[in-house]
Amino acid sequence: MNEAENSDLTETFMNRMREQQELLRYRMKQIKHKIAVISGKGGVGKSTITVNLAAAFAMLGKQVGILDADLHGPSVPRLLGLAGQQARVGPPGAFPVKGPLGMKVISIDFFLSEEHTPTIWRGPLKMTAIRQLLSDIVWGELDVLFIDLPPGTGDEPLSIAQLLPDINGVIIVTMPSELSRAVVNKAITFARRLRLPIIGIVENMSGFVCPKCGEKIDIFQSGGGKKLAEEAGVPFLGSIPLDPRVSMDSDKGALFVVEHADSPVAKAFSKIVKKVEVYLKENEKSSAPPK
Ligand SMILES: Nc1ncnc2c1ncn2[C@@H]1O[C@H](COP(=O)(O)OP(=O)(O)OP(=O)(O)O)[C@@H](O)[C@H]1O
Ligand SMILES: [Mg+2]
Numbered sequence: 586m587n588e589a590e591n592s593d594l595t596e597t598f599m600n601r602m603r604e605q606q607e608l609l610r611y612r613m614k615q616i617k618h619k620i621a622v623i624s625g626k627g628g629v630g631k632s633t634i635t636v637n638l639a640a641a642f643a644m645l646g647k648q649v650g651i652l653d654a655d656l657h658g659p660s661v662p663r664l665l666g667l668a669g670q671q672a673r674v675g676p677p678g679a680f681p682v683k684g685p686l687g688m689k690v691i692s693i694d695f696f697l698s699e700e701h702t703p704t705i706w707r708g709p710l711k712m713t714a715i716r717q718l719l720s721d722i723v724w725g726e727l728d729v730l731f732i733d734l735p736p737g738t739g740d741e742p743l744s745i746a747q748l749l750p751d752i753n754g755v756i757i758v759t760m761p762s763e764l765s766r767a768v769v770n771k772a773i774t775f776a777r778r779l780r781l782p783i784i785g786i787v788e789n790m791s792g793f794v795c796p797k798c799g800e801k802i803d804i805f806q807s808g809g810g811k812k813l814a815e816e817a818g819v820p821f822l823g824s825i826p827l828d829p830r831v832s833m834d835s836d837k838g839a840l841f842v843v844e845h846a847d848s849p850v851a852k853a854f855s856k857i858v859k860k861v862e863v864y865l866k867e868n869e870k871s872s873a874p875p876k
Contacts, residue, residue, distance in 0.1 A: 609720035609748065616650070616727040618865050620784065621745050623776070624758040625768030627736035630789035631758050632660045633835060634825070635733040638756075640840045641858045643686035647728040650681060653692035654715055654745060655735040656706060662694045666838025671695055678721045685840055691722050712744040719748060729865075738775040746779040753868050754782035756822065756861070760790050761809040769810075773817050784822070784864050786814045787857060791824035794849050801826065820864075823857045825850055 613619070622635045635651065643649040653661035662668045665684045672679040672695040679696070681689035693714065706714065724730070734742050745752065755776050759769040769786065776783050788810025792801045804827065814821035828850045834841045842851045 605716065605720060609716065612720050612722070612724055613749065613751070616724060616730045618729045618868075619732065619749055619752045620729060620861070621654075621732040621734055621742065621752060621755045621781075622758060623734050623742055623755050623772055624736050625738070625770075625772040625775075626760075626765055629736075629758045629760045629765065630825070631736070632664055632733050633831060633841075634756070634758055634787060634789060635731050636661060636664045637840060637842045637854050638858060638861070639688055639729070639731040640686055640842050641854050642729055642731075643688050644842070645858070648689075648726060649686070650689040650724055650727045650730040651684070651691070652718055652730060652732045653690070653694070654718065654732050654741050656693050656711055656714060656741065658735060659692045659694045661690060661733055662692050663838060664835050665690060665840070667692075668694070668838070672722075675723075678723045680723050685843070689724060689727065691718055693718070708740045711740040712747070715741060715744040716748055738771060742775070742781075743779070746781050751872075752781060753865060754784040756784050757786045757819075758789055759786060759810050759813070761788055761792075761803075761824075766809050766813050769813060770817065773819060782868075783819045784861060785820035786810050787822050788824040790827045793827040796829075820860070822860050823853055825853045825857075 622631045622638075624631050632653075632655070639649050639651050651661055651665075653659045655661075662670065662682075665688070667682055667684055667690060670682045672682060672691065674680075679691075681691045682695055684690040732745060734745065757769060757772050757776070759765050773783065790804075791810065792803045794801050810824060811821045826849050828841075828848060830845060830848075831841050831850060834844055841848075842854050845851055
């Protein structure tokens with residue numbers, strides 16, 4: 586390759602990057618609020634909380650989207666009964682799959698031909714994939730986009746922080762155990778280093794409400810999340826109790842907050858939603874240009 590060809594190639598590459606950046610900005614401008622759900626540790630209930638919070642917002646009449654940014658273990662399609670669906674691709678980009686309550690859902694699973702195909706990607710490719718899941722998708726206008734992330738402080742949350750500088754914030758999910766407390770501190774430090782605003786901490790699997798007598802049993806010494814939040818100076822959004830029906834609904838692809846609207850778990854979600862709504866309103870005010 587001679588020098589002229591080399592410089593042509595560089596220019597084409599730079600132009601493509603600029604176009605992609607423009608497209609990302611355009612698509613993201615149509616979404617009022619963006620919230621990511623993170624944790625330091627796996628299996629604490631991030632995906633369950635993402636889809637149920639999203640559903641609770643949709644039940645309030647909001648236009649809601651969910652981005653499953655867990656590239657290696659996407660679980661949002663299964664939780665919403667959308668496993669096996671494929672995203673429709675048209676000239677403007679790929680269209681999100683319509684989920685329950687009219688929620689617009691995107692997951693890497695909707696682009697893979699088989700549910701069992703593993704994705705094998707290194708860091709830079711993950712960033713490209715997440716960029717495309719944000720910019721090449723015809724999201725349209727949304728009130729809130731919820732982003733479900735894999736556990737830990739790896740490439741996916743890093744990509745989200747870089748690609749969405751105007752993100753409203755992150756919700757950190759924890760479980761009431763000592764180990765989890767140590768891990769959640771890492772998640773707080775990670776969010777702070779990346780200048781990701783912390784909306785608050787949710788303590789999941791916090792006590793077990795006996796379905797027979799209604800008594801709450803503290804299996805993992807609940808309350809740690811609140812104490813931790815106080816110590817770290819971040820808001821505490823609420824505790825969600827353990828309820829075996831949560832995992833049954835997950836397996837069925839049903840939304841717990843819809844199926845069991847009167848349960849203590851669904852009530853806990855409503856309380857969290859109220860706090861998140863207040864946060865978003867405050868955030869809107871503080872980011873509005875001065876009159
Ligand atoms: N409050 C709860 N009560 C009972 N089961 C729950 C509750 N929250 C989550 N679960 C169950 O715990 C398991 C893990 O939940 P989930 O997949 O949402 O965790 P995660 O943090 O997204 O996991 P990963 O780190 O693998 O992405 C699921 O089987 C889910 O149904
Ligand atoms: Mg998950």
